Amino acid sequence: MLNGLALMLLINCASILKNVLAVSITTGLFLLQNRSVTQQQRGAANGISMSAMSLFKAIGPAAGGSLFSWAQKRQDAFFFPDI
Numbered sequence: 001m002l003n004g005l006a007l008m009l010l011i012n013c014a015s016i017l018k019n020v021l022a023v024s025i026t027t028g029l030f031l032l033q034n035r036s037v038t039q040q041q042r043g044a045a046n047g048i049s050m051s052a053m054s055l056f057k058a059i060g061p062a063a064g065g066s067l068f069s070w071a072q073k074r075q076d077a078f079f080f081p082d083i
């Protein structure tokens with residue numbers, strides 16, 4: 001229902017909040033991971049977690065998109081109607 005400057009400011013605030021949360025989550029997980037393995041294992045743990053993160057970043061939007069388009073086709077269903 002918004003438009004113009006108000007819409008732009010709201011979208012910007014939402015974007016800033018999203019980025020702050022993403023960086024906080026990433027940093028927090030780095031700290032937890034740093035403490036949870038020994039120094040000799042730190043490189044391997046970091047590599048495994050980076051690979052897993054990239055994999056899920058690639059799969060996430062595709063899986064979400066197909067789920068969304070599937071739900072759009074069954075507007076009157078009992079389960080997942082139109083999401």
Ligand SMILES: *[C@@H]1O[C@H](CO)[C@@H](O)[C@H](O)[C@H]1NC(C)=O
Binds near residue numbers: 031034035
């Ligand atoms: C990572 O962990 C080591 C000990 O396990 C600690 O000395 C170091 O300060 C930690 N680094 C960070 C950024 O927390």
